[in-house]
Amino acid sequence: MSEQALAHHFDTIEEQKEASSLGMWVFLVTEVMFFGGVFTAYAIYRHDYFNAFAAASHHLDIALGGINTAVLLTSSLTMVLAVNAAASGSRKALLGFLALTAVLGCVFLGIKAIEYGHKFEDGLFPGPGFRFEGPLARNAELFYIFYFSMTGLHALHMVIGVGLLAWLLALSRRGTFRPGYYTPVEVVGLYWHFVDVIWIFLFPILYLVGRHHGP
Amino acid sequence: MSASPHGSHPTARTCLVIYAALIVLTGMTILAAFIDLGSLSTPVALSIAGLKAALVGWFFMNLRAERGLTWVYAIAGLLWLAILYGLTLSDYVTRGWLSPLAG
Numbered sequence: 566m567s568e569q570a571l572a573h574h575f576d577t578i579e580e581q582k583e584a585s586s587l588g589m590w591v592f593l594v595t596e597v598m599f600f601g602g603v604f605t606a607y608a609i610y611r612h613d614y615f616n617a618f619a620a621a622s623h624h625l626d627i628a629l630g631g632i633n634t635a636v637l638l639t640s641s642l643t644m645v646l647a648v649n650a651a652a653s654g655s656r657k658a659l660l661g662f663l664a665l666t667a668v669l670g671c672v673f674l675g676i677k678a679i680e681y682g683h684k685f686e687d688g689l690f691p692g693p694g695f696r697f698e699g700p701l702a703r704n705a706e707l708f709y710i711f712y713f714s715m716t717g718l719h720a721l722h723m724v725i726g727v728g729l730l731a732w733l734l735a736l737s738r739r740g741t742f743r744p745g746y747y748t749p750v751e752v753v754g755l756y757w758h759f760v761d762v763i764w765i766f767l768f769p770i771l772y773l774v775g776r777h778h779g780p
Numbered sequence: 781m782s783a784s785p786h787g788s789h790p791t792a793r794t795c796l797v798i799y800a801a802l803i804v805l806t807g808m809t810i811l812a813a814f815i816d817l818g819s820l821s822t823p824v825a826l827s828i829a830g831l832k833a834a835l836v837g838w839f840f841m842n843l844r845a846e847r848g849l850t851w852v853y854a855i856a857g858l859l860w861l862a863i864l865y866g867l868t869l870s871d872y873v874t875r876g877w878l879s880p881l882a883g
Binding site: 583590591593601608638639641644646648649652754759761768769 | 789790791792795796799802803806809810813814815816817821825826828829832833836837839840841847849850853854856857858860861864865868869872873
C-alpha cells in the first residue's frame with residue numbers, strides 16, 4: 566500500500582508518523598501566535614474601555630453561545646472517538662464519528678450564522694449602519710469589530726476543518742485507513758481540537774464580560 | 781487498548797469523563813459570570829478556560845502520550861504567548877499607575 570510506504574528520508578514508519586504530527590504542532594504554534602495577536606489587541610481595548618465592552622457584550626446571546634460551546638465540545642469528543650476507531654480498525658465507527666463531527670461542525674456554523682443575522686437586524690454590525698444607545702456607542706462599536714473579526718476568523722477555521730473532515734470521509738470510504746496507518750485522521754484531529762480550544766477562550770471573553778452588573 | 785505506534789490513545793470511557801468535565805466547566809464559567817466576584821471575575825473565567833484547554837490538550841490532543849519534541853513545540857507556543865502578553869500588558873495596564881512627571 567502506497568500510503569504506508571516509508572519515504573526514503575525516514576528510518577522507520579514511527580519516525581515518519583511523528584514527523585507528520587510534529588508538522589501539525591508547528592503549524593498550531595504559528596496559529597497560537599496568530600490568534601494571540603488578536604487576543605492581545607482585544608485585551609488592551611477591553612482594559613481601556615471596560616464599561617463600553619461590558620455594555621456591548623450584554624447584547625450577545627449567552628444561550629446560543631453556550632449551546633455552541635457544548636456543540637463544539639461534543640464534536641471534539643466525536644473526533645477523538647474517530648481517531649480511536651481508526652486505531653482499532655473499525656471502519657464503520659470511523660465513518661460514523663467523522664460524519665458526526667462534520668455535522669456538529671455545520672451545526673456550530675449554522676447557529677453562528679443565526680447569531681450574525683440577529684446582530685445585523687439589531688444594527689450591531691460595525692459600519693455606517695451601527696446603532697447603539699448612549700454615550701458608549703463608539704467604543705461598543707469597537708467591541709463588535711473585535712467580535713466579528715475574532716468569531717469570523719474562528720468560523721473560517723471551522724469551515725476549513727469541515728472541509729478536511731469531508732476529505733477524511735472520502736479517504737475512509739475508499740478504505741485508506743487501517744490500524745497501521747491513520748496519520749491524517751490523527752493530524753486533522755489535532756487541528757480540530759485546537760480550533761475548539763480557541764472557542765473555549767472566545768466564549769468567556771466575548772459573551773461573559775461584566776455580566777453580573779446586569780444589562 | 782490497541783497498541784498504536786504513536787502512543788496509546790485515551791479509552792472511550794476516559795474521553796466521556798473528560799467530555800462531562802468540559803461541559804460542567806462550561807456551566808461553571810457561565811454561573812461564575814453572573815456572580816459578583818469583583819476584580820476576580822476575569823481571572824476566574826480565564827482560569828476555567830485554561831483548565832478546559834489543558835484537558836483538551838492533555839487527553840484529546842494526546843499530549844500525555846507525546847514525547848519530548850512535541851512538548852518543546854507546545855511549550856514554545858505558550859512561552860512566546862507569555863512574552864507577547866507579558867511585555868504588552870505590562871505597558872498598557874500600568875500606564876495609569878504613575879502620576880505624570882512634573883515639567
